[in-house]
Amino acid sequence: MAATTGLETLVDQIISVITNDGRNIVGVLKGFDQATNIILDESHERVFSTKEGVQQHVLGLYIIRGDNIGVIGELDEELDASLDFSKLRAHPLKPVVH
Structure with missing residues (x-):
């Protein structure tokens, strides 16, 4: 049985990604690989x-890159x-510290 990441069900769906450096990127998941590198289309950063x-x-x-997710x-x-x-206010996310 092949291992799965659970991302298969999200292909062609709009997703939100929070990166290790605190960025929030939203877009349509178009693909991914075994290292969880992902491709987003129609994306924007909030x-x-x-x-x-x-x-x-x-x-x-x-x-x-998968290691930045x-x-x-x-x-x-x-x-x-x-x-x-336009009315939402929030502190920016801080980077992940390992």
Whole structure:
């Protein structure tokens, strides 16, 4: 039996990735490999601040190395669409320290 990462069910779905350096990147999962390197399409980075709303920087087609991924999660598109990011305030995430 082949080992799986659980990402198979998320292909062609919108996901949110938190990287080890504290970035939040959202996009459509297009592929991944055995090292959990992932390919996102239609991606953007969400930059959080305590002083202004969430900024969203368009990245487009984007590759993230597996060793830089902290968390991968499925995104609830309906809930995400209902959020007013211009009014959200939050501290930026700090990098993961090993």
